[in-house]
Amino acid sequence: MSTDFQQARVSLGARLRELRAGTTGRDLATRLGWTQSKVSKLETGRQTATADDLAAWARATGHPEATAELQARLQGLESRSRSWRRQLAAGHRPVQDALTAEYERSTLLRAWQSSVVVGMLQTADYARCVFEAYADLHQSVRDIEDAVRARVRRQEILYRPGRVFDIVMWEAALHAGVCPPEVLAGQLDRLSGLVGMDTVRLGIVPLGARVRIPPGPGFWLYDDRLAIVEDWHAELWLDDVESVAVYERVWDRLHEAAVYGPAAHRLIARARTGL
Incomplete structure (x- = not known):
């Protein structure tokens, strides 16, 4: 995996963590029907989110308007590693x-x-x-x-x-x-x-x-x-x-x-x- 790709994935994870502010990772996982480990991996850049993951995250954290931004970040990330x-x-x-x-x-x-x-x-x-x-x-x-x-x-x-x-x-x-x-x-x-x-x-x-x-x-x-x-x-x-x-x-x-x-x-x- 390229260094640039990983840095971009970590940056996306940091943005997800910002959107989750005020909600625990456990509570968010419960809302989404995910494991807590998936939430953790996405926030730390150890797993690549899908476009659907990002849309669900934005809705569950009360920031549906952030969906387009998150998916644009993903598209930029995947333009390098497909x-x-x-x-x-x-x-x-x-x-x-x-x-x-x-x-x-x-x-x-x-x-x-x-x-x-x-x-x-x-x-x-x-x-x-x-x-x-x-x-x-x-x-x-x-x-x-x-x-x-x-x-x-x-x-x-x-x-x-x-x-x-x-x-x-x-x-x-x-x-x-x-x-x-x-x-x-x-x-x-x-x-x-x-x-x-x-x-x-x-x-x-x-x-x-x-x-x-x-x-x-x-x-x-x-x-x-x-x-x-x-x-x-x-x-x-x-x-x-x-x-x-x-x-x-x-x-x-x-x-x-x-x-x-x-x-x-x-x-x-x-x-x-x-x-």
């Missing part, structure tokens, strides 16, 4: 549509991925395996086919002039058995066909390459305005200058270790032969 539990409440398709809007707004898109092939380069069969794995992990709505169609449709942007996709992957992503061998074979064939494409610059960091920074979680940089970082429990959407600059430096260091063109093609071919 839990998969909440994002996937309606399935994977809405998440894909939200990302497509960011791709449409951007001209230079840089990515790092260490564990799987990046979504913009995935075949439909490979994407299906990835979505199924995450739907199982998060026990989310299984709109797999809708999500696959949305991801494949978004890949049309790869062929539009005026955009550059500068993508770096760790060689391990070429070997990860997240799908059956025949599906991975098709995925590797697709990557081979993308090497040398005028809108896509595909770099592979060899397993034995000297890197200036440990390979970490996958992320995308949308121009110089937004970084989206993937974690198991959430995505971080970072649009402040300092955070974006950190991920730009990370990307630069990993890009320095990557090979391109014929050398990248050889790594892909070696993974394909290994199947």
Whole structure:
């Protein structure tokens, strides 16, 4: 969890405590039908409130007019950390549509991925395996086919002039058995066909390459305005200058270790032969 996110959650908790003034935590919990521990966790920033929690809190403390303010604070907080539990409440398709809007707004898109092939380069069969794995992990709505169609449709942007996709992957992503061998074979064939494409610059960091920074979680940089970082429990959407600059430096260091063109093609071919 990011420090900024936690500070914002603590600040929201402090505001909730102000609204509760004159009422004990036990009494408020009774009014709301909650446990006292939930009241405590919300006030100390150890649990993230939902929009419904905040509306109920405002009413129960006699401050219904504070509902909009509290929910605006929550929206600002979640603009940075978007839990998969909440994002996937309606399935994977809405998440894909939200990302497509960011791709449409951007001209230079840089990515790092260490564990799987990046979504913009995935075949439909490979994407299906990835979505199924995450739907199982998060026990989310299984709109797999809708999500696959949305991801494949978004890949049309790869062929539009005026955009550059500068993508770096760790060689391990070429070997990860997240799908059956025949599906991975098709995925590797697709990557081979993308090497040398005028809108896509595909770099592979060899397993034995000297890197200036440990390979970490996958992320995308949308121009110089937004970084989206993937974690198991959430995505971080970072649009402040300092955070974006950190991920730009990370990307630069990993890009320095990557090979391109014929050398990248050889790594892909070696993974394909290994199947």
